[in-house]
Amino acid sequence: MSGRDFAALLERRGFDFFAGVPCSLIEDLIANLESHPRLPYIDAVREDVAVGLAGGAWLAGRRPAVLMQNSGLGTSLNALASFSLMYGLPALLLVTWRGFGGKDAPEHILMGEISPGLLDLLGIPYHVLAGDSLEAGVAWAREEMDARMSPVALLIPPGIFYSEGASTAPSEASPRIAPAKPALEPRPRHRAEGAPLVARISRMQAITAAVKQLGDEPAIHANGYPSRESCAVADRPQNFYMIGSMGLASAIGLGVALGRPQRRTIIFDGDGNLLMNLGVITNVAALAPRNFIHCVFDNEAYGSTGNQRSASAHVRLDRVAAAAGYRTVAAVTEADEVAAALRTMLASDGPHFLLAKVTREQAKVPRIPHTPPAIRDRFRASMLGP
Ligand SMILES: Cc1ncc(C[n+]2csc(CCOP(=O)(O)OP(=O)(O)O)c2C)c(N)n1
Structure with missing residues (x-):
């Protein structure tokens, strides 16, 4: 065929x-x-x-x-x-x-x-x-x-599909590149131009400020404490909490945004989650969904597993997103800035990227109380109606 x-x-x-x-x-x-x-x-x-x-x-x-x-x-x-x-x-x-x-x-x-x-x-x-x-x-x-x-x-198996117009261009041999010498000394923070961003608020404070701006928009949450803290701030049916599947918040959010282009879709991501699948921002930038708002709560650490450091202390993820081609990018350190940036993003075409630098403080919050099928069903009902 x-x-x-x-x-x-x-x-x-x-x-x-x-x-x-x-x-x-x-x-x-x-x-x-x-x-x-x-x-x-x-x-x-x-x-x-x-x-x-x-x-x-x-x-x-x-x-x-x-x-x-x-x-x-x-x-x-x-x-x-x-x-x-x-x-x-x-x-x-x-x-x-x-x-x-x-x-x-x-x-x-x-x-x-x-x-x-x-x-x-x-x-x-x-x-x-x-x-x-x-x-x-x-x-x-x-x-x-x-x-x-x-x-x-x-x-x-091979041979099921025949090709009506397959390209047969031979792939070029890639040039050999000498591997970079591993850095033994800690590198300076944010070597790119501009003053470093200093975290002043906790992730819980940033999430609280962000959630106050939301109406009925679907929000996809990275696994671990971003999910748990957001659930403790306001448990909404429109919240999709990832329990496992680390690294997929932005991919799931992109699927939701493309599936329902008329609904603004928010992603509450962690720096570790985004770094695990950083390539996905090229999918976002290339497809440029107008309803896509990507918030990253960047504590420069894998907070949920004990605050091991992540590469985002050295790499400004907002600049990566800007270079990839997100329509707007903002980097903030205060709760009122989180609120103001998100308000603007909710009122304009994206894709938007909001980097909120947050401390490594972790709120004492329980695990997500819902089963995975319950999270699925109430989320989907919020998207499709009863
Ligand atoms: C594939 C995979 N590797 C490792 C883990 C363990 N793990 C769970 S949450 C997490 C850290 C997530 O870090 P980040 O996205 O920065 O969020 P934070 O907890 O710092 O807010 C890790 C490493 C996992 N769940 N799945």
Whole structure:
């Protein structure tokens, strides 16, 4: 089947949101989606980001599919285990099966051997696609993901899709670059121009100031204390609390924002969370969703695990966001500045980036009292209505 016909089949079955990282086995399908008049395809920077995007899109009412090579199953294990499976978020995983039958380039052999076993271990049901059962495979996946409220996979061996216009441009050998010498001395803070930002308020104070500006906007919270403190300040159905899936707040938020472009979407991120998947800001900047507001509570530490230092003491994340191409960027250190910046951002087109420097102080707040499915259901109801 051609990529175009397969895209049409997916559309007939109701799939309306696609995110992934390319594999040559589905080159034609991706080329078709990239230029499709109706079906959006997000070129995620990593497969776990695509899983986050798909989950966010489902929470916003879409029916998502994730495209990945089976090597990306390795990259997305934690996103699948502690996000899609834990919350119960339906998605179709289209996983190409490199290393199929033990015949492929060396880097694919082991992953090819263990791919079905990995899906079994995760408890993700799958079918192996065959040329004469594509229709039935997609129908099964659609039914199964809704019935189970879970991701399901279609493993795609080589030779299922033929190409209508594949590019065969040879990849250029990358130039050799000498590795930088590791820095042994602590580096000065914020070596870029301008005075350093000195944290004056706690994350709890910053979150309190931010939450007061919100109406019914959905807010996606990074795992750990950002979630816990925000829940203690104001537990709202529109709050999606990440319990695991560290690093995915911005990806999930991007999925929500793209899934419901008319609703402003806020991300309450941590510096450690953002650094874990920094590449996602290039997805945000490239797609430039106007309704996307990215707040980072930057304590220059992995606060939730004991305040181990993070790289953001040396790297101004707001400048990274500005360089990537966010529409507006602000960096603040006071509660009234948090409030004022967020007010402006809520009233204007984004994507916006708000860096709030905060101290490492941690409030004594309980864990999130809701189960993952309860967080999912009340959030989705707040997006779609009863
Ligand atoms: C993949 C993964 N690695 C490590 C952890 C442990 N962990 C949980 S929260 C956290 C720190 C998050 O730091 P940050 O986003 O800066 O938020 P903070 O707690 O400082 O507010 C870590 C390392 C995890 N949950 N998942």
